[in-house]
Amino acid sequence: MACEVTIKTKNIKSTYFQTPTIVYTLHYSYFSKMNTRNILLVNPWIADFAAYDLWAKPLGLLYIGKFFRNYGYDIRLIDLTDRQRWGDGKSSTPINNRGKYHKTNISKPAAVAHVPRQYGLYGATVEQFISELKSIEVPKLILVTSHISYWYPGVSETVKILRDFFPESKIVLGGTYATLYPNHARQTIQPNYLIGGYGEKQSLQLADSLFGFTRDYSAVPNTLDSGILPWDLYPDLTVAPLLTSRGCPMHCDYCATPFLNPHFSQRTPEDVINEIVFLSKERNVGEFAFYDDALFANKTYHIIPILKSIIKHKIRATFQTPNGLFARDIDSELAQLMKESGFKTIRLSLESIIPEIQTASTNKVSGHNFECALDRLEFAGFQRKDIETYLIMGLPGQKYSDIEITLRYVFEQGAMSRLASFTPIPNTRYWDLAKNSGHVWDDMDPLLTNNTLYPCATTDFPVEKFTELRQLSNRLNAKVKNET
Structure with a gap:
């Protein structure tokens, strides 16, 4: 008989905002079983005074995903800024390919508290994010990307929920912010690992070490630009x-x-x-x-x-x-x-x-x-x-x-x-x-x-x-x- 554990998370502590009370159930496999080749890719929230979608997708993360697939890993993507997936919060009609993101108003960080504008997280709601996390297997490794450096509070909030939901999973941070501000990112986001610059080969070596795999890395290229990206990760494209x-x-x-x-x-x-x-x-x-x-x-x-x-x-x-x-x-x-x-x-x-x-x-x-x-x-x-x-x-x-x-x-x-x-x-x-x-x-x-x-x-x-x-x-x- 499967053992189930119900966890109640109330008002997750956050520097920037507080989530509503969330109740979710985890199977025993959460604690004892992980897919041996399961990697979760996450495109985090944007945090800013304004944000507008100009046909964007996390291309760097998709290149990482293609690279991992090529070397035998199973990948899954949660893109918190996918407007086709989450909507814009205003209409149930089909979303245009560019436009405003859904905005969740949050408190302004102290550094920009003087700006007379409303600060917010852009993309999926917290409830949508949690629902998505509940539907997937526990990943052993989570790769989170980052974009514009001053959006980092969105990365921070994303990682806090990931860590709360998957406490045994290792979190890797990469992307622009991680590359330009590595010390700040380590101190603020506190990932298990941080990878700057081109992330494909570095991520593969890290994953192999965590999963216990070995291969001849002299035959592994630094990047893999040719071929089609894993667009199947987007059902509505x-x-x-x-x-x-x-x-x-x-x-x-x-x-x-x-x-x-x-x-x-x-x-x-x-x-x-x-x-x-x-x-x-x-x-x-x-x-x-x-x-x-x-x-x-x-x-x-x-x-x-x-x-x-x-x-x-x-x-x-x-x-x-x-x-x-x-x-x-x-x-x-x-x-x-x-x-x-x-x-x-x-x-x-x-x-x-x-x-x-x-x-x-x-x-x-x-x-x-x-x-x-x-x-x-x-x-x-x-x-x-x-x-x-x-x-x-x-x-x-x-x-x-x-x-x-x-x-x-x-x-x-x-x-x-x-x-x-x-x-x-x-x-x-x-x-x-x-x-x-x-x-x-x-x-x-x-x-x-x-x-x-x-x-x-x-x-x-x-x-x-x-x-x-x-x-x-x-x-x-x-x-x-x-x-x-």
């Missing part, structure tokens, strides 16, 4: 993000990609198109989002063959580009292929028209490059008012006039501006500049780098001025929409 490359050939002074992904590599066009065809034909996915940092790099041998194959296979889908595209790489052929293959959301990286900031951006685009790209995209059939342009504001030493001039320049070209607030990131040149000016320090709470706070604001360039610039951007964008 209507949109799929794509990563056709890792890293970036550019080394912008404010970007951590060279540290997080030090080697730029691209999948073969054949491998990418196989994944797109599979998702389109077998899973009926009608929308894709390219998440590359440098999608158009080596375009003749990469993106151009990919787009030609999409057209050849008659893939009926739309393609989004939430990350900025390199305008200088857009020639007439590429612009036409983008239109014919189904590109919809186009966002170009300009950052600034000011020479000093363009230099900090590795001179990846000039005003001339930008104007030529707009001309070619328009000739191919895109409307300028539908093309968004990423501009950066809040850099150390950046002037109000620098941003205003760039906003008006984009407006004169008939395109839309999209202001991106600068966040200081460790292991970048601009982190060092911000540190030298006293805006950041080595052991600071990552919450203080939240772009909502404008970390590099000064008495000469206060937060109110950033608000003015956003208002100016909104007014100019409204004119672009109405005049074209």
